[in-house]
Amino acid sequence: MKPDLRERWENGVIVGDGAMGTYLYNFGFPVGISYEELNLLQPEVIGDVHRRYIDAGAEMLETNSFSANYYKLSKFGLESQVEEINRAAVRIAKKASAGRAYVAGAVGSIRGGKRVNVTDQELTRYYEQQMAALLNEEVDAILLETFYDLGEMRIALGRARHLTDVPVICQFAVDQVGRTLDGYTISDAFGMLLGEGADVLGFNCHSGPKGIMSVMSRLGGPLNVPLSVFPNAGLADYVDGEYIYGATPEYFGECSTAFADLGARLIGGCCGTTPEHIAATVQALAAYQAAPLREGKPLPKPSETAVLTRSAEGTANGSSGNGRIPAITELVKERHTVIVELDPPRDLDIGKFMEGAAALKEAGVDALTLADNSLAVTRMSNMALGHLVQAELGLRPLIHIACRDRNLIGTQSHMMGFDALGIDHVLAVTGDPARFGDLPGASSVYDMTSFEIIRMIKQLNEGVAFSGKPLKQKAKFVVGAAFNPNVKHLHKAVERLEKKIASGADYIMTQPVYDPELIVAIRQATAHLDIPIFIGIMPLASGKNAEYLHNEVPGIQLSEEVRRRMDGLQGAEGRAMGVEIAKELLDIAMEHFNGIYLMTPFMFYEMNVALTRYVLEKSKPKAAHLSRS
Structure with missing residues (x-):
């Protein structure tokens, strides 16, 4: 029997799985379809991806449900199948795991950093509908990932805490600037989420290991709060109509120990990562001894006014032209x-x-x-x-x-x-x-x-x-x-x-x-x-x-x-x-x-x-x- 998740990351680092979407893309499934619908149409394919990550040593699987909410599924005419698709996602992951790994219900941002016409009330309803379906199949955790705005993350976390007491992992997609799109520092955002019931705070997607490491280093950790990191395999290059990611499994594995030193207790991969990246992470962390969380620093309390400031100092003015010189x-x-x-x-x-x-x-x-x-x-x-x-x-x-x-x-x-x-x-x-x-x-x-x-x-x-x-x-x-x-x-x-x-x-x-x-x-x-x-x-x-x-x-x-x-x-x-x-x-x-x-x-x-x-x-x-x- 697996120990409780909270107990597990208190005493060591958990290795998560890698990408689902880009991995399916590499298998020949084109961009523009609903990968979540494959839970119903080709469950054996999704199960095979999960098993590859299990065989690579992953201790936690994310369900194939990132975009399985009413708003995203409606783009494919699948809005009436939200519950069916999410419940199937959990069943497939559990079957592939066969008790060897935790299963986290993946819930992605609906707005995704875009100015889409979705009200806060609609977000509340869509998140509750999706998470209820995942929880009905008894996931071990809820993983909120690829969020750009603190406001949307708080809505999703609020719905999760309304429905369940299982662990909730909150992950932002940010770059080296270290702020959410609605202007909060990561430190302030994390502090607010911790106070509202988040168990793990972290980052995924958008950046490769270096970008996420840069933001983590500003937190002054390790903290007494478990952190999670699921980076991309570097920045994508668009070559001959395909997205290519450059970070090798070896490099990814090397970065995993640096993440652990900064306080990460859950380490996996996002876009472009493969079972090979996860295997390298498992190998790199095989002998790693994590310090007890209680020895880490506490998160600073959120500032009273967490706003993005701008400086207009240094504005230059004046006029003069440059003379004609050779090209x-x-x-x-x-x-x-x-x-x-x-x-x-x-x-x-x-x-x-x-x-x-x-x-x-x-x-x-x-x-x-x-x-x-x-x-x-x-x-x-x-x-x-x-x-x-x-x-x-x-x-x-x-x-x-x-x-x-x-x-x-x-x-x-x-x-x-x-x-x-x-x-x-x-x-x-x-x-x-x-x-x-x-x-x-x-x-x-x-x-x-x-x-x-x-x-x-x-x-x-x-x-x-x-x-x-x-x-x-x-x-x-x-x-x-x-x-x-x-x-x-x-x-x-x-x-x-x-x-x-x-x-x-x-x-x-x-x-x-x-x-x-x-x-x-x-x-x-x-x-x-x-x-x-x-x-x-x-x-x-x-x-x-x-x-x-x-x-x-x-x-x-x-x-x-x-x-x-x-x-x-x-x-x-x-x-x-x-x-x-x-x-x-x-x-x-x-x-x-x-x-x-x-x-x-x-x-x-x-x-x-x-x-x-x-x-x-x-x-x-x-x-x-x-x-x-």
């Missing part, structure tokens, strides 16, 4: 040319951004490039900041344009605005899917591919609108394209690059490269191309940063040597080693390319000030030689 594509033919990326802020305080831009201008950068809500995380408009950089600092802005956020109308309007502001250098990118950003309820537009947006921007240079109608004058855009060389088959990536050039790309900017041999390989593979390539270099900020980039961020791979050198380093020591490694990469890059593209980690612009000066100092002998010839 990036002209400069790079003559000398080493440096472009530095500095991310716009996530809040309204632009002080540090402008400070960094000014320091980089002083160091001698040729352009400052600003991403367009990279990783689908909401940031200040790069158009507005680009104008300030140009007007106040006399520094050329190079602006990213993502296909994700604007339809054809919005994109042409956006480009016309850039033309009016005199911003003429842009980089066309596809953009990461909105569902993986900080507003998962937002829509990804994708009216155009990266090939099409390049062609249509160049069409404006001919004085022709996207609609085909003539404009009264011609634009003067210099359009760049992105290139990811961190792939298994470099020649295929180059073939895709050739299509972007055929669409009208004037220059290329690569993803960060950390392998000197790859830099040489890129030079050889692109020698036939007649447009400039800017090699991407992003200095590493710490050992944790290195592992996060290698394991969780699509398109970035670090060599074993780089990971070894960064291992365990943090703070100033980590940044110093990151700059040293970047200089070694620059030594190779500058032999083969005139274009250098530096990316700034975590607004540590001082690192790229140093690297910019290194490039310019190192290129002086070449410039002197050119002046004599």
Whole structure:
């Protein structure tokens, strides 16, 4: 007989299961169907997934009922089968478990971070209906997961506590900002939920291990309250029509002990995880000895006013224009040319951004490039900041344009605005899917591919609108394209690059490269191309940063040597080693390319000030030689 769940996590770490939805997707079940209906149509398939996780060592199964509520099922005409689908979910899990694991009734957020027209009264009714069905089959716990708002979580928890005294696990989907979408700090949110009857507090989905670990570390744990973590297998990459997750089982297992050290007593996986990830977690925790919960720190009491504050300090104003200077594509033919990326802020305080831009201008950068809500995380408009950089600092802005956020109308309007502001250098990118950003309820537009947006921007240079109608004058855009060389088959990536050039790309900017041999390989593979390539270099900020980039961020791979050198380093020591490694990469890059593209980690612009000066100092002998010839 299994011990009571509360007793079990008091004395050790429980390993949960992994993903259901993405695992079924990998089995060939398409997006757009109700996976919960499979409880009735193909129960043997759901049972097989549960058994795979049991065989991997999972001690807790989640029922296949995440979206089995009235509102979500009504999208498929299944709203009359809420009870039947949920009860079947429990029976399937219990049969697969055969007494070897706890079974938690999975209940997902209904609003899901979206501004859907569902009232609080309707939420109360829908949650009670679903949880009653799960409880009628005697689940061991209720697991409330992937909630973005504290308000909705409190409604669900309230219904659970009205119906039962079984353990209730409350999990938010948040990123490194560490706040719910309705503005509460995680500490405040957890404190309120604990006072309202939650047994376990935690996180799942949305972020990979590093993102969740970052939020957990702010709690000052381990706490005297059990925490749960079910991360994704890193960030998803969309490749050839499929979502690919990069975090390996080995990396996932390594992270599990770090989670346990931070107070996690329930560890499993969410999107992209597989039985292999769970097996690695089980192995990593096999000998782990958890300290008694009572020795942990108590959660601080919620603040009286838990609101999201905004700072408008540092707003810059003034006017001046930058004189006409040669295009990036002209400069790079003559000398080493440096472009530095500095991310716009996530809040309204632009002080540090402008400070960094000014320091980089002083160091001698040729352009400052600003991403367009990279990783689908909401940031200040790069158009507005680009104008300030140009007007106040006399520094050329190079602006990213993502296909994700604007339809054809919005994109042409956006480009016309850039033309009016005199911003003429842009980089066309596809953009990461909105569902993986900080507003998962937002829509990804994708009216155009990266090939099409390049062609249509160049069409404006001919004085022709996207609609085909003539404009009264011609634009003067210099359009760049992105290139990811961190792939298994470099020649295929180059073939895709050739299509972007055929669409009208004037220059290329690569993803960060950390392998000197790859830099040489890129030079050889692109020698036939007649447009400039800017090699991407992003200095590493710490050992944790290195592992996060290698394991969780699509398109970035670090060599074993780089990971070894960064291992365990943090703070100033980590940044110093990151700059040293970047200089070694620059030594190779500058032999083969005139274009250098530096990316700034975590607004540590001082690192790229140093690297910019290194490039310019190192290129002086070449410039002197050119002046004599």
